[in-house]
Amino acid sequence: MVRYAEPCTAEWVESGGGPLIAVPETVLPFWTGADGEETASDYDRACEVDGLVGLLPVGDAAALVLGDEPAATAFLPEHGTFVRWVAGHAEAELLASVPAALQAARWQAEVHWNVPGTVVLFDAAWPGAHSTGTGHVRLTLTPGRYAVRAAQAQPGPETWLILVQLRPLP
Template structure:
């Protein structure tokens, strides 16, 4: 993936081929990744999520699984949205298309996610205790309930992305 925007504009997180997961920091030690001792690892459970997003129980919280395909993902706090880069030539163009994509998105069914505080976005195959040593991003979410909704959007002829909106509920 080529980058044309200013370095540090956004922080992209990529996986080794499987889903990405956003796990609350309070329960990171409980995410076992592909190393689980049980018959089905947390990574296996994440791979079974059908659709663009899903929630999996982890400790006394839930992790957000970004399903469908392994796409570079960035959090844009000004829009409260995760942007998944499916196709596009330039980062700058893709990021510039986000406001129009948000306005025209046909959202899937809304899901509620109770967040105990900041979450860490990383490759679902890694154990949570190793997330900081991998390709990851910390999302400084305030504690509380969030409305999640996702959409596949094509804001241009050669640009495709998935949007995952995280709206705090009052």
């Protein structure tokens, strides 16, 4: 996890250049990352996700792939949103722009994600069994079905971010 400001207001996760992935804790051992013995590893499958978000089967659940940019990412529970830092000078400025960005966002089509509970966000190249030994964030989510929508936003002249919002479905 990377911290950009003192005092730190968010826990940021970065990748080595590929996508980040949120894997339910219950199926972490089934995510092989780049170490798969198949012709296409789990990491390769994650890299094939086209767009800002996608779902991949892992064990008896699905993982959420945060695609497009290998941007530093934090989860803001008060907004139910992953914030992906594409460009910006300071963490405080970027985080302060989130409410306005959420209001002005032009959301892409949403996907529906069944979440069994806690998920771990980490670099998709790592095997799930080793994910907590790298930069990661554990997110305690209420089990259930979520609508996931994503948007690119430019809330300031030099501030760009990607928003990935999780909304519980009835």
